[in-house]
Amino acid sequence: MRLNNTYYKMRTQIITMKTLLSLLSTLVVLNLSAQEAGVIKLTQNKLHARVREWPYPVGGTIVSSNAPALMWPATNGKEMVLPMESGSEVPQDPGIADIQYKVILARDSKFTKNVIASDPQAWAVYPLHQALATGRWYWQYAYRKKGNDNWTWSPVYDFVIDAKTQGQQVSPPVREVLARNEAAHPRLWGMHARGQAFYENNLNNPEAHSFIAYAKKLMLEPLPEEKPMRIIDSTGKTALEKKKIIEAMYHGFGDAVGTPISNLCIAYRLTKDERFLRDAKRRALNIAQMDPNGLATGDDFTSGAVLEALGWFYDAGYHILTAEEKTLFQQIIRLRAKRVYDHLPNRFELHVSDNHIWQITMRNLTIATVAVMGDVPEAKEWLSYLYEIWSARFPVLGTTDGGWHEGNGYFKVNYKSIIYLSQLFADLSGVDYYQLPWMKNLPFYLLYTHPPASATTAYGDMWENTPFMTRQQGLFADAFAYRAENPYLNWYVATIKKDNPEYFTRPSDDYLFYRLLNYNPTRKLPQQSPRHLPKLRNFADVGVAAIHSNLADTKKDLSSYLMSNPFGSSGHGSASQNAITVNFKGKTIFGGSGYYGNFSDQHNLLYYRTSRAYSTILVDSLSQKIGEEGYGWIPRTLSGERIQYALGDASNAYGPIESSFWLNRFDQLGIDPNNTGVYGDVNVTKYRRHMIQLEDEIIVLYDELEAKQPIKWTTQFHAPYYEMRTIPSTDNKVQNFEVLTEVGHAMASVFAAVPIGMKIHNKFSEPAVNWANVKDVNGNIKEFKDQWHCGVTSIAVKKMRYLTVIQIKEGKPQLITGTKSNDGQTVLRIGSWQIIAQLDGSKNARLQIRDSSSVFDYGSDKAIDFAGKKYIRKQRGSTLLIDGFKGKTRQYEAVDVLPDVVKYDTVK
Incomplete structure (x- = not known):
């Protein structure tokens, strides 16, 4: 069905400067949840705008450079515009080609001290090619139509130069670069x-x-x-x-x-x-x-x-x-x-x-x-x-x-x-x-x-x-x-x-x-x-936590990746917040699925780019939104010797597609994304995924899921290169499956507090056809083969918890069974490890994993008894790791930490 030019009605997204100033004066960088200690809840619509929508740096931000680049939104001379990128089917606003800008910067808001002023320029960015002194600086920009002598000035913004940045290298101004290029x-x-x-x-x-x-x-x-x-x-x-x-x-x-x-x-x-x-x-x-x-x-x-x-x-x-x-x-x-x-x-x-x-x-x-x-x-x-x-x-x-x-x-x-x-x-x-x-x-x-x-x-x-x-x-x-x-x-x-x-x-x-x-x-x-490098490294700016059991020897390595991206799914990214990838001995056991045949054909827009293609959560079978608005982030990581931990937050990833860029792509195909059964809004309010990799080739996932109304929650797993098989279960709150590979035997067990069902199949929900004769890295035309998929789906509930235990062994892993403790928690034993998880969504989340030399604990503020000693958290609401290794016991803690984009470059 055609969109009836819905995209073209909203594509301009023009916001008047008055409206922009109102936004800047009322929005805050972040909103902290008062309900959970140590937890930060982000409420911004997006962290990285596809096209710049607010100036940077503003609001007294302590910048990370001694010579930051000043940036601001584009205008056509009347109002802010969001121009499309090259090659877009949407025509460009002709007014943006006739604009000039200039910038002024000083140590005081009246612009009388240490003033730096630019010449008129045609672009909306001004790198400072000189080291600024420590302290607060004020700046504003102005714009005009070419040939017009009247400049329209922005409000005055401010930022702070940290003393720690002094001594950083600074690039020279343009005039010096041009002079260097005058050689014969x-x-x-x-x-x-x-x-x-x-x-x-x-x-x-x-x-x-x-x-x-x-x-x-x-x-x-x-x-x-x-x-x-x-x-x-x-x-x-x-x-x-x-x-x-x-x-x-x-x-x-x-x-x-x-x-x-x-x-x-x-x-x-x-x-x-x-x-x-x-x-x-x-x-x-x-x-x-x-x-x-x-x-x-x-x-x-x-x-x-x-x-x-x-x-x-x-x-x-x-x-x-x-x-x-x-x-x-x-x-x-x-x-x-x-x-x-x-x-x-x-x-x-x-x-x-x-x-x-x-x-x-x-x-x-x-x-x-x-x-x-x-x-x-x-x-x-x-x-x-x-x-x-x-x-x-x-x-x-x-x-x-x-x-x-x-x-x-x-x-x-x-x-x-x-x-x-x-x-x-x-x-x-x-x-x-x-x-x-x-x-x-x-x-x-x-x-x-x-x-x-x-x-x-x-x-x-x-x-x-x-x-x-x-x-x-x-x-x-x-x-x-x-x-x-x-x-x-x-x-x-x-x-x-x-x-x-x-x-x-x-x-x-x-x-x-x-x-x-x-x-x-x-x-x-x-x-x-x-x-001897840490087994975990968090690339928080792009939302990838990478864990390895043996980084130095791929043939012995179990690696797991948790993806939750502050950029959202812009460009060549995917709607795969809180997705996992698991590699063993260099081979992908669990990961993405589907094929890149084209940037935006039907397989791409209705499967490959969506959450359906990744090992993450679907909500009533719906994907996360594609676009910058469907973002995630990684608030916490901990790295010990025997336990590695990462937490991803995809609470902001769900809902209908808002990006005009992607709506236009659907319009080119004559598809209304809201009528596909792939996208929509069921009011998800929380999705926090804890991923723990244990020694002994064990990976534990603990998902905290909440919505405003009862929905069916599906946790997905894809094996792009291997076959999946069901392992029968007599408990309707437990599902098991396995993946047989040439490098090892993978088994996954999924536990819940409510009835769950499982479906394993090898068909894409949107067929993959190599209509453009896409080639692989060796120059051969790719065969778009079927791949195996597993979905475990709950009955409809507002609050849901999943506990998933993945074992990958050279031999056959043990089948895990669960027991309930007196307070309703699920208790599992796998080898030397004991796992205790609260799966009842009506109760506070709790996960503890321990053996004789290590303890991981989330969701409790009580002291932890371990090896004859009580360990007390230094930070309320933290994730706690007590790691015993070679006779030494270390205590690690983590509470939510913001990615840099929120610290430095989000609407104030």
Whole structure:
């Protein structure tokens, strides 16, 4: 059924400045629940807006930088607007292209002391390229229509610079960056100053020799033609499917015709042999003649790749070009660059992530812009904008913890830009971007979420492309290690090279030039095994708690992941708050399910992207909402020797879809999401999932669930690679099932205080069809096979508790039975462990797990008797862990801790 343009009626989401100011004055950063000690209840509609809706930093926030970037919502000159990202079917408000902003900053609210004022600019972000003194600062921004002398000023906002931030590196202002780029050609990668050293340094580099031999063969290849990379039958497809099929037919064309040009330019730099450069010229002239409006190089990816290749050659081959040829290249680069840039200011910088730009096109545009600085008049503005956005927003889908919001399937699409833009902007600014907190933590994110010889977290788009270590992951980690100076990352790379030497034997790959730039024949890479790292690491900014029993040896490792994401399910994320993934010996036992055939076909929107595809909770069979509004977070973690603990909160994840972006996607398919049986609102008020991994390959889940009316609660488990089987139960409050794998036997037992039923099957609720001939990481067309699913569903109740015990053994696990204690609690025994859980939703939640050397306790404020001693909580309402190891007993506690986005950047 059509939406009757419901989306188009609400898509503008225009809010007057008066309304915005009212919101800012009445909303608070967080709301604390007075009912439960130690518990924080967030009530914001969203934590990360898809498009910026409030200024930052405001309300006296103590910022984490000594030179923060000031940001504010976009306007069309009359009211706040929420512009869509590039490629959207929704037309852009034309007014946003005619706006100018300026900023003023001072130590007092009257703006008389230590005043900093910007020049007029076209974009809604202002990075402070100078260290601010400790204390309170005041700021405001103004806007006007171009050609209008009247500025409209915002209210005065304030923030605080912490003394702890003093001494942080600060990026230089734009004028210095532009001045650095006034060198003669070649200027890309600092080659005007670095070129001779690059040549001499690689004279005896074996990899350089291998690449030069490869480049000699490359010169013998014929010039490419404008034709599809592959043919896909579109018979009987819808108009939208045909459009996507045409894109797929030409996908990769830009790289196929552009990469040989940059490779030949690199070979020239390594040899000073102009034969390479002249063949690069021949190829560059060929693609310069290609139709910028044609199917081959007309979309953002293919055109961007051509743009970058032309920039490479124009810079490297400047001295062999005639005046006419220079003019031709300038015209073509300007044409393709303007198509990208003209849709960026007052739009791109405001998005949580305009994926295609950040993944690829920003790199393409930056390289081309640097190449034509001084020759194309607009390039100065382009570079100013690109540098400011990089300074303000990188890393766009992380903050400081090293994580990436969209999961590791799509993180890989960003790898090349992360590497090369960090290098390029470092060359231009002198800033070492590898010293950013996010960069310093990234090695641990790689290690904990994608260990060597292992699958990854099974979350987000294209997760199914990573059921093992991949070549792209290994190559990125290897390149990253050149500058990261992290011994654990060095161990990670060395282990991948040992396990998969074939990943590193090709004469050319995406990171070859980066390795050549940073080649040092005498470099030493000290390695440190992760054996003694904590078994749990919480990447709270992106909502991933990663637990490992043996991080140093995948063949002995049981790893579990709890996902609960403050970003919600924006971009390539999923509605999978409080979902779990369980890997054993590198294989995914429980995780996501389904296939990424397209960003928004029916399988994607009605299954793959929804909670139905993940090991989390459905409510009356309904998914969590997709969009930034359906968020979760990880309030608590504890890490001992024998017990690891993480708590996820998805209380805000449920309800009808609100995101206009996603409603438009449904509208394109002619679907009303509220009539699909997949989305809707049943007034969920609480979903807190406790995940505990115990020594002895045991994982315990304890779910606290509440709604305003009785509903049926379904806890789901998916085995994407293995078969599930029912284990009969004589108790209607207990359900058991098993998964048989080549690495071990998994058994799960689900307990409740009310009757529960179980269904195991191997069919998707929305069929998966590879209509676009999507390929796997090895280039083979993927077969969308059936997968196994288990759902355990309760009778309708307002308050529900689930206790799930998962055992994964090389042998057969024991079948668990439960008993009731005198106060109605369920008591289980598994090996040496005793589990006591309150499953009655009408009573206070309680979970205790203990054996002779460790105790985990949640939900009690009483003293814990353990090993002849009483242990008293230091914080009321905390989760308590008493860990005995090698004769020492340690006490750990955790209460709810906010993610950084709530501390620093939520509506005040």
